[in-house]
Amino acid sequence: MALWWKLMDLRLGIVPVPVAVIIAGLVAAFVSLGQVPADLPMGIAVLALGGFACAEIGERIPGLRTLGLPAILATFLPSWLVYAGWLPKPLTEAVGRFTDQSNILYLFIASIIVGSILGLDRRVLIQGFLKIIVPIAAGSLAALAVGCAVGVALGLGFSHTLFKIVVPIMAGGVGEGAIPLSVGYAQLSHMPQGGYFAEVLPSVMFGSLTAIVLAGGLNFLGKRAPQLTGEGRLQPGEVDAPLSGAAPAGGKLSDVRTIGAALVMVVTLYLLGALTQKLWDWPGPVVMLGLAVAIKLGRIASPALEAGAYANYRFFRANVTYPLLFAIGAAKTPWEKLIAAFTVPTLATIVATVATLVGTGFAVARLVGLYPIEAAIVNACHSGQGGTGDVAILTAANRMQLMPFAQIATRIAGAITVTLALIAFARFGP
Structure with missing residues (x-):
């Protein structure tokens, strides 16, 4: 149990790693159905995972993290992923609707x-x-x-x-x-x-x-x-x-x-x-x-x-900062x-x-x-x-x-x- 608690305390930003894995699986399932909700629960899950994952990458690059790389990656990496087609269209559409509708x-x-x-x-x-x-x-x-x-x-x-x-x-x-x-x-x-x-x-x-x-x-x-x-x-x-x-x-x-x-x-x-x-x-x-x-x-x-x-x-x-930058x-x-x-x-x-x-x-x-x-x-x-x-x-x-x-x-x-x-x-x- 102590080992599992340590794993639960291992985080991507604020997202526990086991929870991040579950979120990724859930998103993949919704994308396969072609029906990604643009509601608050899905918005929180997707943006938290995406934003803090990008920021975590920036935080782990020595020398550049103090130059604002986490914020740069959280903002511009998802933009490139959309352009390259690496983020599925149903997911990006849901993120866009959530961002606009939720203000x-x-x-x-x-x-x-x-x-x-x-x-x-x-x-x-x-x-x-x-x-x-x-x-x-x-x-x-x-x-x-x-x-x-x-x-x-x-x-x-x-x-x-x-x-x-x-x-x-x-x-x-x-x-x-x-x-x-x-x-x-x-x-x-x-x-x-x-x-x-x-x-x-x-x-x-x-x-x-x-x-x-x-x-x-x-x-x-x-x-x-x-x-x-x-x-x-x-x-x-x-x-x-x-x-x-x-x-x-x-x-x-x-x-x-x-x-x-x-x-x-x-x-x-x-x-x-x-x-x-x-x-x-x-x-x-x-x-x-x-x-x-x-x-x-x-x-x-x-x-x-x-x-x-x-x-x-x-x-x-x-x-909220890095999830918002991801959006x-x-x-x-x-x-x-x-x-x-x-x-x-x-x-x-x-x-x-x-x-x-x-x-x-x-x-x-x-x-x-x-x-x-x-x-x-x-x-x-x-x-x-x-x-x-x-x-x-x-x-x-x-x-x-x-x-x-x-x-x-x-x-x-x-x-x-x-x-x-x-x-x-x-x-x-x-």
């Missing part, structure tokens, strides 16, 4: 945002939000200049480089960036939207991949030069008992009912954001972020609820679109743009009292694939608590980028 991505982001904000030191919360604007703005301008210069030097042309490569990288992902850009380009030029979308999507996806790799490198740098990082804290003096791992006020850990209450509060804030987006077209995640900040500053949530929200944050961070890779990341960017001039331009964005954030951080590595990681999210990119980038950097600031870089800075780009395209575009 698991937004539940994850909501839990991370609310939990991390309610755990921040309110004395420096507003300072952090105001200060992070400086490296984001400086990085955007520098990336625009360098990216266009590299593209022109490599023969891509200024207009193509600006509107098809550099702007899409910083536009906020696919749904909030690539799609509005392509629709705007099509309306202004009276050309088909599909053609523009196919042109800008590879830049969004490979820019996000570049940001993931750089975020992993920044995490590695932080371990070698601890004076450059707050280990997830954006600025010096940011003190937070829950996020540092200590018990909340009163010395007691959250009970399960309090965690449940905090989860209901998180879902309510998400739904408020979703409603404002439908009524007034305000970005739902940004509204949710603002509400969470107001709750923290106004002391609306009790210390127990704040601790419960933090416990919920920890649960999602530890147990994103299998259902939301078409491999053929990614490899479409594999020309030397385009790749060089994308890498130069993202590296400049990240490097500028690193360089100017000290000027406004931020840790260079954290500021650079937030800037990396400005070149991410929307919310999915934020998750992958912050996972690679092992700094998921920066999600509120990442949302500023992705949503707000991305919306500003799209708006200015369409204005410029109307006047100077082809």
Whole structure:
């Protein structure tokens, strides 16, 4: 019995190895029947096994695991497996339906945002939000200049480089960036939207991949030069008992009912954001972020609820991140679109743009009292694939608590980028 217990305690991430074998057998049986359910139980089983198996491979490659390889493999390996036909079609269709219908991505982001904000030191919360604007703005301008210069030097042309490569990288992902850009380009030029979308999507996806790799490198740098990082804290003096791992006020850990209450509060804030987006077209995640900040500053949530929200944050961070990345890779990341960017001039331009964005954030951080590595990681999210990119980038950097600031870089800075780009395209575009 002791031997069997040892075997049950041997895990792929959080999945016991014997359970993983059973899940694989069950999935094979459902695939053979051609009827893979797209419900919650099957989604949990498939994504947990797939996500943690990919992450485990990345964790066991010496030297590369600190560069974000687990997050990279959890995202892009399933994308390649779908492209190569190694993941059966009934399985990938079920994963896609589950991902879309369950809205698991937004539940994850909501839990991370609310939990991390309610755990921040309110004395420096507003300072952090105001200060992070400086490296984001400086990085955007520098990336625009360098990216266009590299593209022109490599023969891509200024207009193509600006509107098809550099702007899409910083536009906020696919749904909030690539799609509005392509629709705007099509309306202004009276050309088909599909053609523009196919042109800008590879830049969004490979820019996000570049940001993931750089975020992993920044995490590695932080371990070698601890004076450059707050280990997830954006600025010096940011003190937070829950996020540092200590018990909340009163010395007691959250009970399960309090965690449940905090989860209901998180879902309510998400739904408020979703409603404002439908009524007034305000970005739902940004509204949710603002509400969470107001709750923290106004002391609306009790210390127990704040601790419960933090416990919920920890649960999602530890147990849902890699399964979610697997779902994103299998259902939301078409491999053929990614490899479409594999020309030397385009790749060089994308890498130069993202590296400049990240490097500028690193360089100017000290000027406004931020840790260079954290500021650079937030800037990396400005070149991410929307919310999915934020998750992958912050996972690679092992700094998921920066999600509120990442949302500023992705949503707000991305919306500003799209708006200015369409204005410029109307006047100077082809």
